[in-house]
Every structure is written in C-alpha cells, then in structure tokens.
Amino acid sequence: MENTFELSVTVNGTSYQKVIDPRTLLSDFLRNDLELTGTHVGCEHGVCGACTIILNGDPVRSCLLFAPQVHGQEIITVEGLGTVDDMHPLQEAFREAHALQCGFCTPGFLTTLVPWLEENPNPTEEEIREAVSGNLCRCTGYQHIIDAVKLAAEKMN
Amino acid sequence: MKVEGEHLFSGTQQQVWDLFRDTEVMAAALPGTKKMELIGENTYEAVMNVRVGPVVGEFSGQLVISNEDHPTSYTMTVDGRGKPGFLKGVGDVILTNQGENQTLMGYTGEVQIGGKLVAVGQRLIDTVAKSIISQAFEILDNALAERESAEAEGREAAYRKSSESDYAATVAKDLIKNVLKRTGSSEDS
Amino acid sequence: MTYKVIGKRVKRVEDPRLLTGGALFVGDVNLPNMLHAAFFRSDYAHAKIKSIDTSLAKEIPGVVGVYTAEDMGEAWEPGPPLVSPPPTLEGVVFNSRRQVPLVKDKVKHAGEIIAVVVAESRYIAEDAVEEIYVDYEPLPAVTDLEKCLEPGHPLVHDDLDSNLAAYLVQNKGDYEAAKKEADLVLKRKFKLDRGAAVAMENRGIVVDWDQKNQHLMIWDTTQSPIPIRNGMAARLGLRTHQVRVVAPFVGGGFGPKIMMFYAEEMVLPWLTMKLNRPVKWIEDRKENFYATTQEREQVQEVEMALSKEGRILGIKQKIIHDTGAFDPYGLTTPLNTQSHSMGGYDVQNYNSELFVVFTNKIIVTPVRGAGRPQGIYVVERMLDIASKELKLDPRDVRRLNFIPKDAFPYNHEIIDQAFVELVLDSGNYLPAYEKALEKIEYDKFVQEEQPRLRAEGKYVGIGVVPFIETTGVGPYEGARVAVEPSGKISAATGVGTQGQSHMTSFAQIIAEELGVEVEDVSLVSGDTAEIHWGTGTFASRGAVVAGNAVLAAASDVRKKVLKLASKILETPEDELELEGGLVRVADIPEKSISLGELAVLANPFRGAVEPGTEPGLESTKYFGPAYGATAFGVHGMILEVDPETMMIKIHKYIAVEDCGTMLNPLVVEGQIHGGVSMGIGNAYYEKLHYDENAQLLNASLADYLIPTSAEMPHIEVYHENTPAPNNKLGTKGVGEAGAIPVPAAFAQALENALPDFNLEITETPLSPNRLYELLYKSEE
Structure with missing residues (x-):
C-alpha cells in the first residue's frame, strides 16, 4: 500500500493498533481486520442500521464512517454487550x-x-x-x- | 424525462445563435466540462464530470446539431455514457426575436437516463438538471455581455468559467428552494 | 394428542449465538489466501455488446484476473431449469430460457454480468470494475406486459417468434354455461406490480477448491443447499461427494435465495478451480436490486358470474405473468396464482388462461407468497365489488361461498405448483371467519365507531379478508437423528434456516419423542455433509415436510432405544418410558439406563453385531406427502386515511390463523408478524419503479421503502386448529401466510374508509401519490 494509516482504537475494552488502507470503512475494519463479524452490513448506505455500533457511547452506522475517523476513540460492538453465558x-x-x-x-x-x-x-x-x-x-x-x-x-x- | 423551458437573452437572434455554437463558451457554461470540441460538421465531442447526489463520474459523448434553420431553430441530439450510467436525449431549440436586442430561447426535449444515475440518484436528477441549466444561462448571459463589450473595445473576450463548487452550491440552493416551495404550497392549499 | 414439548412457547436454541455476534453467516467466512470478486454489470436493460475492453482493469496492482464469457470457454453454459412445466396438462407451451453466467452477446436485463474481476481485496476489485469499458448497441426495451405480445414488438430472445414464455389453460366445469345462469357477470382488469424480497442479508458465496483433495467447498446464502450441491457437481463434472455446500445462518430468504443458479454461483466455482485459491463475493444492496430475483407483476382480466344471492357460479380469468428476462423457475408462481384464485370458496366452474411473458426486467421467481397474494387479491376484490353491485353485505357473500367443513378433502380440480391435483386436505373456514369478525369487533365498528369518527371528519375503514395457503408440498424431505455417547442428540435435515427457528422447532419434536431437553438436541440444517437427500426451505413446507421426517426418524430411534433398553433392563418395551435422558421402568423409576450408555452399547467395540441389526441409535427417514396441507386464515384491519397527505395509519390489525398443529406458537406468531409487514409493504409502500427503458428507478433502501416500526401496527394473532390429516404431526405451513391477504384487506378497508369517493381499487401496490390520483380521478 502506498498510502497507509496507523489506527489506534479501543474496541470492547481492548486497544488495537493496526496499519490500514485509509479508505477502509469502519464496518470492514471491524469485520475483517478485527474479525468482529457480529457487526453486519445490510445496505452500505446508512439506511438499514444493521451495522450500528456504539462510538463513545452513541449509536452510529459503521458503514458510513471511514476507519481513520475513529482514531483514538472508543467503540462497543455487539460482541461487547454480553456473551453466550452472560448476556445483557x-x-x-x-x-x-x-x-x-x-x-x-x-x-x-x-x-x-x-x-x-x-x-x-x-x-x-x-x-x-x-x-x-x-x-x-x-x-x-x-x-x-x-x-x-x-x-x-x-x-x- | 422531459426537459423544457425558456430564457430571455439580451442579444440578437444571430448573437445568441453564435453563442450556442461557440465551444469555448459552452464548455465554460456547463459545470464539470473537461473538454468540448468540434470533431466534424455539426458534431461535437464532450467530456463532462457529473455529480448527482452520491453518484459521481465522468461522462463522454457526442452532441449533434441537425435540422438547422438559421438563425431560428435547430435540433440537438446528445448521446453520452460513462461510469455513472448513460444519457440519451433529443431536443429542439427555437430562438424568437422579442424586440430590440431581445431573443427568447425556448427548448423542449426528452432525455433517457440509465444506470447508477437513475438507480440511486433518481430523486435528485430533476433538480440537478434544472440547476445546471439555470447556472448555464447565468454564465451565458454574462458571456453574451462580455462578447459585446469585448467587441466594442476590440479585445479578446474573457469568459467566466463555471466551477464545480459553484455548481454544487447552486444545486444545494435549488434543493432547499424546492423543499421550501413544497412546504409553502401545502400551507396554501 | 397432548404433547409435553411440541406446541409450547419454547425459547430458541439458536438465539444466544445470534444475539452475541457469534453466529456464522456467509459474509463472515474468511479464508487464508482468499481472493475477492466484483462484477461489471450492464447499465442497459437490452443491448448488444459490440466490444469489451478490460485491459486497463487488468493493469491495476492487486488484480489477479478479469474474465468475460469468452474466457470461460467450455465451462460457459446457462443455468439448469429448476422446475419444468407440468407434464400432466395438455397444450402447454413452455419456452425454457435460462440465465447465463456472463453475457456473451446480448444483455437482457440491467444488472446482467458482463465481466468479473478477481483481486486481492474487494476494494481493488471494485476499482478495477470501474476501469472496464463496454461498447453497446442499445435496443428498445421490452417492459409492457400487454404490448409485448403484439406482432413486431422487440424480442427479449431473438430465437423466439414472440415474447411468450409459456401458455396454458386450466379448466374446471363449464364457465360459459354457468355464466348463462348468472344474475350478475362482473368484469374487471387488475394490475399487480413488482416488489423485492429485501432480505436484510444480501446474497453471498465463498468457494474453495482443494486441488490435492479434489474437493470443492461452498458457503452459500441458499435456501436449498442440497440441490445446489447436486447441480454444482453435475455442472463441474464432479461426483457429489466432491462438493460440500454449507448454508450456515442465512439472513432472511423470502424466496429469492432458492434460485439455482444465480450467475455469481456459476462464475465463482469456475474461478476457484481455475485459480486454485478461495474466492469470495458478497452482494451489495444495489446489486441486490439488480441481480436478485423479484416478483408479483401480473395483469389479470377477471370475470365472475354470480347469482343475485351472491353465490359464485364461476370465474374466468386471463393472467399475463411477467417472468422477467428468463424463466428458470418454470410456472410455479403463476400456478400458485391460479390455485388461489378460487380462494377457500366452493367454485364449480373455473377457466383460467395463462400467458407468461419475457421482459427486459430482473428475473422473476417466488417471493414470500409466491403468486398466492395475486390470486387472493383478485377473488377478494371481485367479491367486494360484487357485494356492492348486488347490495349485499360482503360478509354474507363470503359466508355463503365458503367450502363447507364436511366437503373436505375438497378437489379444486386443477393442477397446483407441485403438478398434482389441487386438493384442499382439510379446513373449517366459517368459524375462523366469524372469530375474526368478532375479534375486530366488526359490528361495533360499523354501527358505532365509524359513524362517530365520520362525524368528526375522520376517514376510517375496515377490511376483513379470508384466504387459503397451499403449503407443505412434496416431493420429500429427510432427517437423520442420532443419540451420541454423551446422551445428547445430533440431528440433521436438508432444509436450511433463514430465520424459521428450525433448530428449535425440530428439536422440540425430537425432545418430545426421546424424552430429552430441547437444549440437548443439536440440529444441523444446511450442510450437505450431514445429510445427502433433500430439496430445501420454500413453499411454507419446512414444518410439514421436514418436520414429519424429523418425527419419523426420532420415532425410529425411539424404537431402537426401547428395543435395546428392554433387553438390558429385562423389561418389556411397553413398560418402559423415556424421560430426562433416561429409559426407565414406568413403575420402578430407579431401574433405568441413560440414553448415552445405550448409545455406547449400541456401538460395541468388540463382539458381533447381531444379524439384522444396525450399529448405533441412529435413523434416517423421509417424508413425502401425496398432496399438500392447506392452511387457512383471516386478516382484518381498521385504518385511517389522512385526506390531506394520503398517509395511512392502521389502528387495529388482527389475524386468525389455522395452520393445524403448531410446533411453537411463538414462532408461528413471529412468522405471521413478518408476513404481515411484507404484505403492508406490498399494499402501500413497496413498488419497484421501472421506466420505459426497463431502468429501475429506486434501487436503494432510501428509495424502495420497506415498512419500519413506525408503519407497522400492533398485530393480534389468534389460532384455530384443524390438523392436517395427511401427516402425523397435523402441521400446515405458515411461513408465507402473513403476506397473502394484506393487499386485498387493505383495498377493502380503503374503499370502506372513503365512501364519499367513487373509489374502486383494482391495483396493488398503492402509495400516497397513487391514492391521491385515484381519488382525484374518481371524483371527476
């Protein structure tokens, strides 16, 4: 990659540092780079809401954000809400x-x-x-x- | 999609006629135009960057003038395609003398649009098309005046070019105007 | 029969994984060394391809290859016909034209694939798609169902004389003779338009060819994994054991995911075998509008002959059904329309002429309801119009015409989608109808509330519509049930899940039969490695056909368990009971053995297996019904129209459902709620707008509006139970039921709400704009 971005982000309480293509969508970053595939992509244009994640406490659509936009911030995905044995x-x-x-x-x-x-x-x-x-x-x-x-x-x- | 409208120019039929056949002027008037040149008799080739809502991309195509009845009417055929889809249109242009130095340009046409442009941008096309046209007329008005004064002063005419940011601002303004118009009219009824 | 587990509102086994982000969907499959595909699709609906230039795309770093039809060589062939026409009818015309993997010479609908890019990432693949240049010669598009059969009209398929895809006539009795006796003969034309299924998960496929093992692994968002496996093996010249298809959790099906094969499903296996690397493609939402099948477009001319009392003497119908650019799914959908055009009524004379036509639109295959809503719509609309003409109460007209309880099994004497005679197995329609009227408080509404609200200037109306749903058709399904040495139960069936709760409902059947907890049953439902035979999840048949196969297999395992336990516990089988994972002697509960111990004993490591016995506590059984199980229901709604904005608010919605034995009422109610939401979409919000060039004008969820929580009313569901006589569980399907009657009930309620306007609705879907036009027109 000629052009890269070094992303630091906290997801479900874990900090990650990843070198990514700056145009990577946040939804793709979560699903592919972090393998948190519980965040689903249903429309890629911000309408269906399947890709919603919690960014600094607020629900946002991860298909409408580039991953670098969440640099230094805190995310909770569905995986962070509860586990099979201890659900929310x-x-x-x-x-x-x-x-x-x-x-x-x-x-x-x-x-x-x-x-x-x-x-x-x-x-x-x-x-x-x-x-x-x-x-x-x-x-x-x-x-x-x-x-x-x-x-x-x-x-x- | 049907396209129709009219615009009153401050110039003679002949001046307006010439204006519309000047590729430099036309390229300046249409936002996003990267290239416009005459490639054969009455055939122009153009490359234009189009932006309709989320759909952006380059169109290239040909513009052919036919049925010329100098200096009052002609038919224009457009056939373009590009990454955002395709566009095909036929329209008639009529120039009528409206008294001294006043020429009314009337146009009617039918445009077929396909691909991403309609699939995703359909709701915006109408407004975007109107914005392009209204902005083009504004620039053409200026161009016509500039031509006249340049001729009088014996210098080369310098045309203001339509920029894509001007165009984007016009579209945004027109969209808001449309929304206001709609809310206004429902109050009226 | 009283059950302990079947029929209970059991919480779903599959939920914890789905709720915590741990369930596998096809899009989640990521393999080492995997490539990504993106497709170049035609913008034109109908055009000749003059040239294709992929040279710039190939130069982009990270692009592994760009391929067109020409590159596929011998591997290029159209998809197989999924369903052939009914062989039992005379005079059938059927021109089979199937979709192709990559377009060779002429594009037949917008969205057809011309080239595929394979690259190291999807981002790069999509960049490269932008650099493919195709020169077309655009042709006039075929879009109009009625005009497209006129001589000289442009042709979708140049090798045919016309755009006729199929023609058949179905007849019962003698309509023309019945018409002569009639007091009223009504004629109306109906227009039913297209909608999309819009599963929240788009389609996707991941393929992995293992050269050394000579094995092809496919993860596919399909409703029919076993037919996909069989078809794929045949297509690729492999044995079935060389191909494994897994449909893991699938995010909604609603019909289009049964299609076989989509172009992408034909291209990707070829790519993985050619490149010897895994390849992934996940459809995006725009592609879903252009490439995933759609349904419902028909024009119908219907004639109904009635006596002055409102008795239906006969129905005559001409259906023009749009199949889109190809007809891989045969006549399933329009045959369903015919099957439902007499509804649940005793109609002695019926004549229906069907024309199926090709157009330059997306391919048509069943979508939840599958032709049934169109049939119910026309018969119910005709009865409403007839009631007005005859000045009769529309309720009395229905009461008079219902097939009486003692007339079942009732033979409608035409062929249904399964190519067998349309026999309605059982039913008790009148009480369900009366219950619906009672629950929606029909009398109170029309006598008290409506006049009061009208006086306040409010436009409120009521609509109540009964319907049948043919369900549970063959050919068959199978199930394998086995007791593991741990005492837990493993099971498998070929009907994949797209949300229907198979892992719970089928586990309930097994738990009932073997005396174990539902949580102890682990059921695999979409993996060809787990079961060899089956067809798939469609036509509201899972609970009926697979459910009864599960029951048969579980019953057989129970027999084996009892036989072995009887020997070990030295007690006759009829004195044994299965409870809590144990087999115990009924009178001496401490004398018992666990299922796990029995499973170990049934699979001895030493010694001889007795002749005539099989190892293990396992059984595979099949169920195939001679004809389907027909469900019944009645939906009613009270709605209000805002005469300024034409916006609709549904104040009350009730559904009375008779799907025979319910495996899990919670699941049944969920199915109805979802069906109704699609039905409401079909009635007022969802229409695919094609222009005269067959360009789709609303190919996004921002423009194609499916109901949100704000449009949906609260739905009250009530149950009746007329068990299906032809299967042991007595189940009837319910998956599509919710969607079927809604547009008809909606139209009835709208007309009822707007009595001052001379409104007669003969089209669906409507919309605020369209309703405004209709009111304006009828005012004139």
Whole structure:
C-alpha cells in the first residue's frame, strides 16, 4: 500500500493498533481486520442500521464512517454487550420475546437500544417504535422487538 | 424525462445563435466540462464530470446539431455514457426575436437516463438538471455581455468559467428552494 | 394428542449465538489466501455488446484476473431449469430460457454480468470494475406486459417468434354455461406490480477448491443447499461427494435465495478451480436490486358470474405473468396464482388462461407468497365489488361461498405448483371467519365507531379478508437423528434456516419423542455433509415436510432405544418410558439406563453385531406427502386515511390463523408478524419503479421503502386448529401466510374508509401519490 494509516482504537475494552488502507470503512475494519463479524452490513448506505455500533457511547452506522475517523476513540460492538453465558438483559429479553428470526439485523437493534435504554428507562410503546424506526427488520414486523424492549426495561429497573 | 423551458437573452437572434455554437463558451457554461470540441460538421465531442447526489463520474459523448434553420431553430441530439450510467436525449431549440436586442430561447426535449444515475440518484436528477441549466444561462448571459463589450473595445473576450463548487452550491440552493416551495404550497392549499 | 414439548412457547436454541455476534453467516467466512470478486454489470436493460475492453482493469496492482464469457470457454453454459412445466396438462407451451453466467452477446436485463474481476481485496476489485469499458448497441426495451405480445414488438430472445414464455389453460366445469345462469357477470382488469424480497442479508458465496483433495467447498446464502450441491457437481463434472455446500445462518430468504443458479454461483466455482485459491463475493444492496430475483407483476382480466344471492357460479380469468428476462423457475408462481384464485370458496366452474411473458426486467421467481397474494387479491376484490353491485353485505357473500367443513378433502380440480391435483386436505373456514369478525369487533365498528369518527371528519375503514395457503408440498424431505455417547442428540435435515427457528422447532419434536431437553438436541440444517437427500426451505413446507421426517426418524430411534433398553433392563418395551435422558421402568423409576450408555452399547467395540441389526441409535427417514396441507386464515384491519397527505395509519390489525398443529406458537406468531409487514409493504409502500427503458428507478433502501416500526401496527394473532390429516404431526405451513391477504384487506378497508369517493381499487401496490390520483380521478 502506498498510502497507509496507523489506527489506534479501543474496541470492547481492548486497544488495537493496526496499519490500514485509509479508505477502509469502519464496518470492514471491524469485520475483517478485527474479525468482529457480529457487526453486519445490510445496505452500505446508512439506511438499514444493521451495522450500528456504539462510538463513545452513541449509536452510529459503521458503514458510513471511514476507519481513520475513529482514531483514538472508543467503540462497543455487539460482541461487547454480553456473551453466550452472560448476556445483557436486552439480549435476554430479545430471546425471551422471540425478537429475532434470521438474526441478521439484530446486532444493530441491540447497539441502537442499549444506549437508548440508559436514557429512556421507562419507555412507552410509541417511544420504542420511534427509537427503532431507523433500523430495518424484514422478519419480525417489529412487534416482538417492541415487546423485548419493554421486557428489558422492566428487567433493568 | 422531459426537459423544457425558456430564457430571455439580451442579444440578437444571430448573437445568441453564435453563442450556442461557440465551444469555448459552452464548455465554460456547463459545470464539470473537461473538454468540448468540434470533431466534424455539426458534431461535437464532450467530456463532462457529473455529480448527482452520491453518484459521481465522468461522462463522454457526442452532441449533434441537425435540422438547422438559421438563425431560428435547430435540433440537438446528445448521446453520452460513462461510469455513472448513460444519457440519451433529443431536443429542439427555437430562438424568437422579442424586440430590440431581445431573443427568447425556448427548448423542449426528452432525455433517457440509465444506470447508477437513475438507480440511486433518481430523486435528485430533476433538480440537478434544472440547476445546471439555470447556472448555464447565468454564465451565458454574462458571456453574451462580455462578447459585446469585448467587441466594442476590440479585445479578446474573457469568459467566466463555471466551477464545480459553484455548481454544487447552486444545486444545494435549488434543493432547499424546492423543499421550501413544497412546504409553502401545502400551507396554501 | 397432548404433547409435553411440541406446541409450547419454547425459547430458541439458536438465539444466544445470534444475539452475541457469534453466529456464522456467509459474509463472515474468511479464508487464508482468499481472493475477492466484483462484477461489471450492464447499465442497459437490452443491448448488444459490440466490444469489451478490460485491459486497463487488468493493469491495476492487486488484480489477479478479469474474465468475460469468452474466457470461460467450455465451462460457459446457462443455468439448469429448476422446475419444468407440468407434464400432466395438455397444450402447454413452455419456452425454457435460462440465465447465463456472463453475457456473451446480448444483455437482457440491467444488472446482467458482463465481466468479473478477481483481486486481492474487494476494494481493488471494485476499482478495477470501474476501469472496464463496454461498447453497446442499445435496443428498445421490452417492459409492457400487454404490448409485448403484439406482432413486431422487440424480442427479449431473438430465437423466439414472440415474447411468450409459456401458455396454458386450466379448466374446471363449464364457465360459459354457468355464466348463462348468472344474475350478475362482473368484469374487471387488475394490475399487480413488482416488489423485492429485501432480505436484510444480501446474497453471498465463498468457494474453495482443494486441488490435492479434489474437493470443492461452498458457503452459500441458499435456501436449498442440497440441490445446489447436486447441480454444482453435475455442472463441474464432479461426483457429489466432491462438493460440500454449507448454508450456515442465512439472513432472511423470502424466496429469492432458492434460485439455482444465480450467475455469481456459476462464475465463482469456475474461478476457484481455475485459480486454485478461495474466492469470495458478497452482494451489495444495489446489486441486490439488480441481480436478485423479484416478483408479483401480473395483469389479470377477471370475470365472475354470480347469482343475485351472491353465490359464485364461476370465474374466468386471463393472467399475463411477467417472468422477467428468463424463466428458470418454470410456472410455479403463476400456478400458485391460479390455485388461489378460487380462494377457500366452493367454485364449480373455473377457466383460467395463462400467458407468461419475457421482459427486459430482473428475473422473476417466488417471493414470500409466491403468486398466492395475486390470486387472493383478485377473488377478494371481485367479491367486494360484487357485494356492492348486488347490495349485499360482503360478509354474507363470503359466508355463503365458503367450502363447507364436511366437503373436505375438497378437489379444486386443477393442477397446483407441485403438478398434482389441487386438493384442499382439510379446513373449517366459517368459524375462523366469524372469530375474526368478532375479534375486530366488526359490528361495533360499523354501527358505532365509524359513524362517530365520520362525524368528526375522520376517514376510517375496515377490511376483513379470508384466504387459503397451499403449503407443505412434496416431493420429500429427510432427517437423520442420532443419540451420541454423551446422551445428547445430533440431528440433521436438508432444509436450511433463514430465520424459521428450525433448530428449535425440530428439536422440540425430537425432545418430545426421546424424552430429552430441547437444549440437548443439536440440529444441523444446511450442510450437505450431514445429510445427502433433500430439496430445501420454500413453499411454507419446512414444518410439514421436514418436520414429519424429523418425527419419523426420532420415532425410529425411539424404537431402537426401547428395543435395546428392554433387553438390558429385562423389561418389556411397553413398560418402559423415556424421560430426562433416561429409559426407565414406568413403575420402578430407579431401574433405568441413560440414553448415552445405550448409545455406547449400541456401538460395541468388540463382539458381533447381531444379524439384522444396525450399529448405533441412529435413523434416517423421509417424508413425502401425496398432496399438500392447506392452511387457512383471516386478516382484518381498521385504518385511517389522512385526506390531506394520503398517509395511512392502521389502528387495529388482527389475524386468525389455522395452520393445524403448531410446533411453537411463538414462532408461528413471529412468522405471521413478518408476513404481515411484507404484505403492508406490498399494499402501500413497496413498488419497484421501472421506466420505459426497463431502468429501475429506486434501487436503494432510501428509495424502495420497506415498512419500519413506525408503519407497522400492533398485530393480534389468534389460532384455530384443524390438523392436517395427511401427516402425523397435523402441521400446515405458515411461513408465507402473513403476506397473502394484506393487499386485498387493505383495498377493502380503503374503499370502506372513503365512501364519499367513487373509489374502486383494482391495483396493488398503492402509495400516497397513487391514492391521491385515484381519488382525484374518481371524483371527476
């Protein structure tokens, strides 16, 4: 590579230093360079929300950022929310309410909702519908996702 | 897509006619034009950088003038393609004398567009096309005036060139204008 | 029959991995030394290729190769026909024209592949695609379904006389005679337009040819891994054991991922064998709009003859069905349209003439619903219009025409998509319909709420539509179930998962049969190394066909378990029970042996296996139904139209579903919710806009709008249960059900909401713009 960028970034609590092509999309960096393939790419134009990650506490679309834009910053991906044996209450609630079918869009919903629930601990159905209206799901019709968020809010309170 | 409109020039039919056949002027007027030259009788070759929303890329193609009825009307055929897609259009241009030193240019045409340009940029094309045209007319107005004064002063005409940043600003302005127009009209009804 | 595990709202086994980012999708497969492919696709929908210049692309550092059809040589051949036409019908015309890996001379739809670049990274491959130059001679595009059959019209396939892909007539009774008896003969023309499946995961394929092992490994986002394996082996001149296809977690299918083969699936195996390196291609969203199959475009002319009481005397139909540029999927979709054009009604006279046409648009194959929504749409719309003409309550017209409970099995006397007679196996339609009316409070709405809201100036309306769904068709599926020495159960079936919860629902069947926990069952559903025979996940058949194969295999393992345990515990089989991973004597629970111990004993290391027995506690069984299991449902909605903006708000949505025995109600409800969301899209938001040059004008998720949580109503789901008589579980499919009745119910509700306008809806999808036009037009 003639042109490279030396990227330092903290992902799920681990610091990484990687030499990358500066035009690498953040989504590709996470998936290919860090092998964190839980972040999914569904549209590459910022509409579907599947690639959402938490950047310095806020949900952002990793397909719309170049990796160098997160230099020196802190990221949480779906892998950082919980593990198979120790899931986040929202992940537990998603399972309990059958809020996922194919599961492809799910990481984006989780990363959108985890920060949101912290700020909105007692949401109404209408508020939840609005909160997830930027994430597309083709399997569930969103209903069980709404149920899961209500359930998670109860669990977390 | 249908294209139509009109513009009043401060010049005679003959002057406007000549203006439109001057490749230097036309290249200056159309934003993103990298090259425009006459390659045969009434056939021009052009290379133009096109930017419609997220779609950017170079177009190259030919422009042919036919059905000439000097100095009142002609037909223009455009056929271009490039990475963002393709474009094919036919249009008629009519110049009518509107009194002393005033010429009304009317144009109607049908343009077919394909590829990425319509697949992704479709919602923006109309506004972008109008922006290009309105900006071109502004530059042509200036060019016409410059020609006249240059001729009077016996010097070479120096044309202002359309820059891509001017063009981008015009598009943004037009898009906002359109949005305002829409919200305005719904209040009216 | 009472079950302990089947029918329970069991949490899914597959979820923890999916929820924590640990599930493998095709896009996650990264191999050492892997190359990446990107495709050069035609911008033109119909054009001759004059020349292709790939020289600049080849010079880009990191590009390994750029290939065109010519480079493929002998390996270039079109895809196989997936489905042939029904051999049982007379006078069938079928012109089979299949998609090609790389275009040789003439492009037939925008998005067709002309060249492929292979490079060290996808970024480089895409750079190189930008440097490929193709000189075309554009041709007029074929887009209009009705005009395209006129003489002299441009041809998609130059070797044919016309754009006719197929023609057939299906007939039951004597429509013309019935018409003479009719009090009302209605004629209407319907236009049903195209939509996209929009699985959230785009397609993808990773291939790896192992030269030394002479083995081809394929990860593919397919709904049908076994047919892909078989077809690929045949295509490449390999034995089936030399090819392994894995469809790991697949991010939504909805039909288009059944297609075989997509051009990319034909090109990539050729590349890995040529270059001897793994190659990966993941479709991007724009490609998904241009290269992944679509559905629903039809023009129909329908005539319905009725008595003055509203009894349907007969239906006559002419369907023009758009198959796009090729017809690899045969007649499945339009046959489904015919199968559903009589709905769940007792119709004695039916005549349907089908024209399938080629156009320069993306290939058509089934999308969730697969021709069924179009059939239900026309019959339900005709009944609504007839009710108005006859001044009858539309509910009474339906009640009068339902196939009565005692008439099942009911033979509709035409051929369905499986080429067998369309026999509706069972049903009890009227109570489900009444339940829906009750749950949506129809009477209360029309008598109290609607007049009150109208007085307030609100446009609210109600629509309730019943529908059938033919499901669970053959040919067959298989399952293998085995007890491991650990006592855990391993199972496999050929129907891959795209979100249908196979790993849980099928585990419930096995857990029920073998007395183990659902979590102890590990089921592989999309790996050809695990099971040799099968077809795939489509046509709402998983729970019926694979489910019953799983049951058969588990039952057989149970028999083996009991036989061996009986010998060891010295107790007759009928005194034994399977519970908690043990076989125990019913009356003496402490006298028991674990399944694990039995599995070890069933596979002895020394000594002789008795003649006539097999080692292990394992069984592979198949299930193939003679004809499908037909589900039934009724959907109802109450909606409000904003007369200023034409925006719609659905205030109430109910679904009454009869899919026979439910394996897991949570999963059934999830399937319905998802189906309804696609149906709502098909009704009001989703339409693929093609212009007269067959250019797709909304090829992005910013322009093609699928419903978000803001458009979706809360859906109440209610269940009825008429078990399917032809399979042991009594299951009927439900995967596509949700999508089928929505456009028809939506149209009924819209007309009901706007009584002041002389509105008659005969097209779908609508949109705010289109509704405005219709209201404006009908006001004139």
